[in-house]
Structure formats: C-alpha cells, structure tokens
Amino acid sequence: MKLIASDMDGTLLNKYWRISEENRQAVLDAQAAGIHFVIATGRPYTNVNVILEEAGISCPVISLNGAQTHDANGRLIASQPLTKQQVRAVHNILVEEDMYFELMTDIGAISLSYDRYVDIMNFHGEIELSHLSQQERQDTILRMCEERIRNERCQFVDSFESYLENEQLDILKVFALTKDEECFKRCDARVRELTGLAISSSAFGNLEINAERGNKGxxxxxxxxxxxxxxxxxxxxxxxxxxxxxLQMAGRGIVMGNAPQALKDLIPLQTKKNTEHGVAHAIRELLATVDVVR
Known part of the structure; x- marks a missing residue:
C-alpha cells in the first residue's frame, strides 16, 4: 500500500474528538515508512487543521466529504461546489420539512439558529457521550459547540437568501440534522429525487448533500x-x-468496529473501534506486512 486515507469522526478521533497518542504515532510511523497519509472527512478544512496541528501531524486534507482538497501546506488543489440551483432545490425541501441545516461555504458555515444547533447537539451528545456524567456531558457539548463555531467560522443569519443569490460564493455542502427519524426519512427520500448530487449520512439524523463528484471516493x-x-x-x-x-474504491477498505452493521455487511475487512485505537491497529498490521516484504 502506498497511500492511507482515513475518516476522522468515529475513525481517527476518539470519544473526546481528538487524535489519541496511539493513532498519532501510527500515522507518523506510516509516513516515516514512505506511505502517504490523507484525511478524508465531512468536516471543513479549518476545523480539521486545528486538530492536526494539535497532534503534530502534517498531511493533505480532503474535507466536506470530498468537496475540497488541500495539500499539506494548506493550498487548495481541488474543489467540487454545488450549483446555486441545486442548493436552492435542497434548501426548499429542508425548509418545508423544518429540518435544521447549514450551508457549508468557502467562507465558513452559515446557519439560521444558534439555539437550535445547540439543542440538536445536546440530543446527539446524550447518545455519544453517555459515558460521562450529566454535568460533564453538558460542559463537553457546550465546549465542542463553541469550538466548532470558532474553528469553522460559523455565522448565524436571518436568511439564506443573499447566499443563495451570490454567484461569487461557493456552497460546498449542505449539512442537515434532526432529532426526528421520520423527518430524516422524508427529507432523505425527497432529496434523492433530485439529480446530480452525492447524498450521504455519517450519523443518526444526519443528512449531507454534495455535488455528484463531491464524495470521498x-x-x-x-x-x-x-x-x-x-x-x-x-x-x-x-x-x-x-x-x-x-471504502469500495480502495484496494483495502477497512470499516471500524463501531460502524453500523449495515456498513459492515458491505465492507468485509474490519478493525477495532475508534475508542480502541482502531486506526493504529490497522496501520500496525499494514506496516508489519511492509516490514516482511522488505
């Protein structure tokens, strides 16, 4: 193998949304062995870069599900924005269904409601951070919300209209969240009736819409x-x-132990959970075969 591509949330990151020392060292060892390493995440580049700098890792970043690619020096080398017509069609569906969503743009995330965002994050945090006490969960969720707003340059506005009409602004992804499973199902079905889009979900109640070529593969x-x-x-x-x-396009696609069963059914190779340093485990296995070949 000459290149390793890793997702972040639920994969490279631990339960505190940081890169563990085990994963950090495995990535550095792979790079030292001459293997290229690239991040491929739904997060925007500005958010990813902060986490990588904290861990002391330098690598290219594929962000927003594939909508942008930056090299290790932070230079934008590829972009796959949505058309304004596509965004307008998605916008209308999500507004009609009352699903919370953000426009992920080249100047940051645009949202209509800070309070609604925090409310939904509290709902998801109750699930993802169940290992913490109630007070620790609340403190952690608030800290993560504030951190994300700062790192992703989030703006809270009264209307999306000026952004939908601005032809100089690249809208790279529409990121939607809900606590209501039926709302999610309706929105997912309606958006999939549109053409020229890459539609995916990274967690419960999450819908992510990109341009057709704005996918990780x-x-x-x-x-x-x-x-x-x-x-x-x-x-x-x-x-x-x-x-x-x-995962399907790569010669060696590996699914995390914490992935949903439906994804495991599609990808036969599996590593440990993200909370068990699964990325490090998979990299160590790969490096062992490289050493044998040498």
Missing part, C-alpha cells in the same frame, strides 16, 4: 492519481456511509 482517487498511485495501492478507513465510496 472520487476525491481520494483523484488525489492518488496525482501521485501516480493506483486504487489497488490505497488503504481507506471509515465508520459511516459518507465513507462508503472510498
């Missing part, structure tokens, strides 16, 4: 091709359905 393969690396020479790791395209 296309972005990883495009980046690999720029290095002369074939799909068979790529190892990819992820835990969500927004990872499926790259």
């Amino acid at each position: 296309y972005a990883v393969m495009q980046y690999a091709a720029s290095l002369g690396i074939e799909p068979a020479e790529i190892m990819a790791m992820g835990d969500g359905f927004n990872d499926l395209t790259m």
Whole structure:
C-alpha cells in the first residue's frame, strides 16, 4: 500500500474528538515508512487543521466529504461546489420539512439558529457521550459547540437568501440534522429525487448533500492519481456511509468496529473501534506486512 486515507469522526478521533497518542504515532510511523497519509472527512478544512496541528501531524486534507482538497501546506488543489440551483432545490425541501441545516461555504458555515444547533447537539451528545456524567456531558457539548463555531467560522443569519443569490460564493455542502427519524426519512427520500448530487449520512439524523463528484471516493482517487498511485495501492478507513465510496474504491477498505452493521455487511475487512485505537491497529498490521516484504 502506498497511500492511507482515513475518516476522522468515529475513525481517527476518539470519544473526546481528538487524535489519541496511539493513532498519532501510527500515522507518523506510516509516513516515516514512505506511505502517504490523507484525511478524508465531512468536516471543513479549518476545523480539521486545528486538530492536526494539535497532534503534530502534517498531511493533505480532503474535507466536506470530498468537496475540497488541500495539500499539506494548506493550498487548495481541488474543489467540487454545488450549483446555486441545486442548493436552492435542497434548501426548499429542508425548509418545508423544518429540518435544521447549514450551508457549508468557502467562507465558513452559515446557519439560521444558534439555539437550535445547540439543542440538536445536546440530543446527539446524550447518545455519544453517555459515558460521562450529566454535568460533564453538558460542559463537553457546550465546549465542542463553541469550538466548532470558532474553528469553522460559523455565522448565524436571518436568511439564506443573499447566499443563495451570490454567484461569487461557493456552497460546498449542505449539512442537515434532526432529532426526528421520520423527518430524516422524508427529507432523505425527497432529496434523492433530485439529480446530480452525492447524498450521504455519517450519523443518526444526519443528512449531507454534495455535488455528484463531491464524495470521498472520487476525491481520494483523484488525489492518488496525482501521485501516480493506483486504487489497488490505497488503504481507506471509515465508520459511516459518507465513507462508503472510498471504502469500495480502495484496494483495502477497512470499516471500524463501531460502524453500523449495515456498513459492515458491505465492507468485509474490519478493525477495532475508534475508542480502541482502531486506526493504529490497522496501520500496525499494514506496516508489519511492509516490514516482511522488505
């Protein structure tokens, strides 16, 4: 394998949304062995970069599910924005169904309601942070919300209209959340009736809409091709359905132990959970085979 592509949330990151020391060292060891490492995440680049800098890892970043690719120096090298007509059609559906959503743009995330965002994050935090006490959960969720708003340059506005009409602004992804499963199902079904889109979900109640080529599989393969690396020479790791395209295209697609069973049914190779440093485990297995070959 010549390139490793890793998702972040539920994959490279632990339960505190940080890179564990085990994962950090495994990534650095893979790079030292001459293997390229690239992040492929639904998060925006500005958010990812903060986490990588904290861990002391330098690598290219495929962000917003494949809508943007930055090299290790932070230079934008590829972009797959939605058209304004596509965003308008998605916007109208989500407004009609009253699903919370944000426009992820090249100037940051745009939202209509801070309070609604925090309310939904509290709901999801009750599930994801069940290992913490009630007070610790509340403190952690509030800290993560404030951190995300700062790192992703979130703006809270009264209307999306000016952004939908601005042809100079790139809208790269529509990110939607709900606590209502029936609302999610309706929105998912209606959005899938539209054409030219890549539609995925990375967690319960989450809907992510990109341009057709704004998916992780296309972005990883495009980046690999720029290095002369074939799909068979790529190892990819992820835990969500927004990872499926790259897991299927890679020569070695590996699903996390914490991934939903439906994804595990599609991807036969599996590693440990993200809370058990599954990325490090998979990289160590790969490096052991490299050492044998040498």
